[in-house]
Amino acid sequence: MEIIFNVMGNTLIAELLGELDHHAADSVRQRIDSALDNYRAQNLVFDFNKVTFMDSSGIGMILGRYRKMGEKDNNMAIVGCSKPIRNILNMAGVFSIIDYYNTAEEAVEVFDRKEVS
Amino acid sequence: MEIIFNVMGNTLIAELLGELDHHAADSVRQRIDSALDNYRAQNLVFDFNKVTFMDSSGIGMILGRYRKMGEKDNNMAIVGCSKPIRNILNMAGVFSIIDYYNTAEEAVEVFDRKEVS
Amino acid sequence: MGKELKVQLEGILENQGLARAIAAAYVSQADPTVEELTEVKTAVSEAFSNAAIHGYGMKGGTVNMEFAFTSKDTVMIKIMDKGVGIENIAMAMEPLYTTDTGQNRSGMGFTVMESFMDRIKVDSKPGEGTAVTMIKKLDTYYGI
Amino acid sequence: MGKELKVQLEGILENQGLARAIAAAYVSQADPTVEELTEVKTAVSEAFSNAAIHGYGMKGGTVNMEFAFTSKDTVMIKIMDKGVGIENIAMAMEPLYTTDTGQNRSGMGFTVMESFMDRIKVDSKPGEGTAVTMIKKLDTYYGI
Numbered sequence: 449m450e451i452i453f454n455v456m457g458n459t460l461i462a463e464l465l466g467e468l469d470h471h472a473a474d475s476v477r478q479r480i481d482s483a484l485d486n487y488r489a490q491n492l493v494f495d496f497n498k499v500t501f502m503d504s505s506g507i508g509m510i511l512g513r514y515r516k517m518g519e520k521d522n523n524m525a526i527v528g529c530s531k532p533i534r535n536i537l538n539m540a541g542v543f544s545i546i547d548y549y550n551t552a553e554e555a556v557e558v559f560d561r562k563e564v565s
Numbered sequence: 566m567e568i569i570f571n572v573m574g575n576t577l578i579a580e581l582l583g584e585l586d587h588h589a590a591d592s593v594r595q596r597i598d599s600a601l602d603n604y605r606a607q608n609l610v611f612d613f614n615k616v617t618f619m620d621s622s623g624i625g626m627i628l629g630r631y632r633k634m635g636e637k638d639n640n641m642a643i644v645g646c647s648k649p650i651r652n653i654l655n656m657a658g659v660f661s662i663i664d665y666y667n668t669a670e671e672a673v674e675v676f677d678r679k680e681v682s
Numbered sequence: 683m684g685k686e687l688k689v690q691l692e693g694i695l696e697n698q699g700l701a702r703a704i705a706a707a708y709v710s711q712a713d714p715t716v717e718e719l720t721e722v723k724t725a726v727s728e729a730f731s732n733a734a735i736h737g738y739g740m741k742g743g744t745v746n747m748e749f750a751f752t753s754k755d756t757v758m759i760k761i762m763d764k765g766v767g768i769e770n771i772a773m774a775m776e777p778l779y780t781t782d783t784g785q786n787r788s789g790m791g792f793t794v795m796e797s798f799m800d801r802i803k804v805d806s807k808p809g810e811g812t813a814v815t816m817i818k819k820l821d822t823y824y825g826i
Numbered sequence: 827m828g829k830e831l832k833v834q835l836e837g838i839l840e841n842q843g844l845a846r847a848i849a850a851a852y853v854s855q856a857d858p859t860v861e862e863l864t865e866v867k868t869a870v871s872e873a874f875s876n877a878a879i880h881g882y883g884m885k886g887g888t889v890n891m892e893f894a895f896t897s898k899d900t901v902m903i904k905i906m907d908k909g910v911g912i913e914n915i916a917m918a919m920e921p922l923y924t925t926d927t928g929q930n931r932s933g934m935g936f937t938v939m940e941s942f943m944d945r946i947k948v949d950s951k952p953g954e955g956t957a958v959t960m961i962k963k964l965d966t967y968y969g970i
């Protein structure tokens with residue numbers, strides 16, 4: 449699985465490309481964690497638009513990042529999931545603690561508004 | 566495998582769609598033979614543009630039709646093969662007895678010219 | 683039963699994608715929808731990775747997979763390991779239940795299998811291994 | 827040897843597409859070119875249909891397929907039947923040679939396998955069956 453990182457203000461956008469399974473998850477976790485450290489990002493957006501397959505390993509990967517970030521006063525969002533991927537995240541209740549947006553721009557806008565208010 | 570039949574003058578054009586293997590070949594043979602009978606076509610063009618896979622079953626299928634038609638004073642042509650398919654037909658020397666053209670129209674034009682001369 | 687397929691491969695995570703691809707090739711024969719195909723691939727992915735991670739503790743071992751059509755449009759998939767086995771199957775199948783001590787596993791593997799397939803049966807004995815049997819009816823064109 | 831794959835399926839022509847698809851899934855792991863993938867699929871298609879048509883005389887029987895990487899970019903594929911076997915292997919491998927009495931077979935199956943794969947070895951005994959082993963080096967990116 450490839451990851452393209454993009455920074456918009458305080459937000460790190462991780463665009464995932466390819467198949468996210470238990471085999472890929474370990475390295476995905478590590479790469480995102482070190483990017484979070486490098487960019488000292490306050491917010492994190494997972495862009496799933498180009499994820500062609502995901503099993504339950506995605507749940508652990510997302511919730512793990514949530515726990516890590518949640519300790520501080522940070523924001524997280526998920527964007528662009530296909531229907532089967534949304535199904536899996538829904539089963540685990542992921543969307544009750546992390547918001548879903550259609551695009552990364554939309555997520556960043558919401559984060560920015562929160563900071564102003 | 567699907568076959569779309571098209572008649573241009575004396576020529577029957579058989580456009581093959583999908584995978585041509587030993588499993589499919591029997592039914593392909595039968596459908597082409599009965600179309601040849603039905604349309605009383607004098608010439609036959611195999612259009613391979615939409616064949617996504619072919620193994621040596623294609624050789625037998627083509628040469629079988631050649632033997633059948635060759636008894637009379639008929640013409641046959643092959644058009645639109647991908648490189649691996651052309652390789653296989655080449656191995657069996659198919660192109661030394663049946664001409665290859667880029668398009669069905671080109672083949673029909675050559676047939677028509679033969680008849681005039 | 684000409685459509686039966688038996689597969690044997692090493693239970694390591696490197697083979698997870700291959701296990702999925704074989705399942706997809708098999709099920710494709712019944713002309714499933716794209717969504718059904720994804721669901722089957724996901725369920726197989728979960729069962730196979732469980733064999734590799736829990737069954738064999740990431741140390742490898744043989745995984746056997748069996749595929750069959752029980753009717754024109756109903757597929758049965760069985761995934762077996764000879765690993766550590768499961769002490770309490772009912773508990774293992776509970777959503778969020780995991781024996782993973784790290785924070786990587788969600789405990790949702792069985793829940794995903796159950797929700798994407800029509801039926802699932804787990805046979806397991808501690809020390810002997812685990813067999814997961816899953817059945818799914820496909821909405822093929824012929825079925826309409 | 828974590829990448830080994832063993833497959834067992836019924837030797838009937840209905841399974842020819844499945845045999846190809848499994849070969850494609852296996853070889854895809856090494857990132858082959860589209861042309862290499864087609865060549866492997868074609869060779870497997872020939873060997874599998876030979877088992878079904880000649881080995882088992884279209885009456886069915888088990889075909890075993892084994893896949894392995896002998897190096898990062900070299901694939902070995904073995905296709906085995908327990909059918910009638912081959913009397914004279916050298917003659918069988920001659921271009922245009924066929925024992926088919928109809929006009930359907932071209933006698934080019936082995937020739938196609940030989941030209942699309944790098945090496946091919948045929949083991950066979952009349953009454954016991956046939957094993958075709960094929961090796962191909964793939965032009966993967968890593969190999970450049």
Ligand SMILES: Nc1ncnc2c1ncn2[C@@H]1O[C@H](COP(=O)(O)OP(=O)(O)O)[C@@H](O)[C@H]1O
Nearest residue numbers: 732736737774780781787788789790791792812
């Ligand atoms: N093949 C297996 N062998 C041994 N134990 C297993 C196997 N599959 C599942 N388990 C047990 O069942 C538990 C729940 O599995 P699952 O719902 O897939 O969640 P997860 O894999 O995320 O832990 C696992 O944590 C493990 O203890």
Ligand SMILES: Nc1ncnc2c1ncn2[C@@H]1O[C@H](COP(=O)(O)OP(=O)(O)O)[C@@H](O)[C@H]1O
Nearest residue numbers: 876880881918924925931932933934935936956
């Ligand atoms: N698996 C097999 N079992 C028995 N005989 C075989 C097998 N494979 C090939 N043969 C024999 O070898 C001959 C040549 O095979 P091949 O080159 O593939 O051409 P074809 O299949 O068109 O006859 C066949 O006609 C058959 O007699």
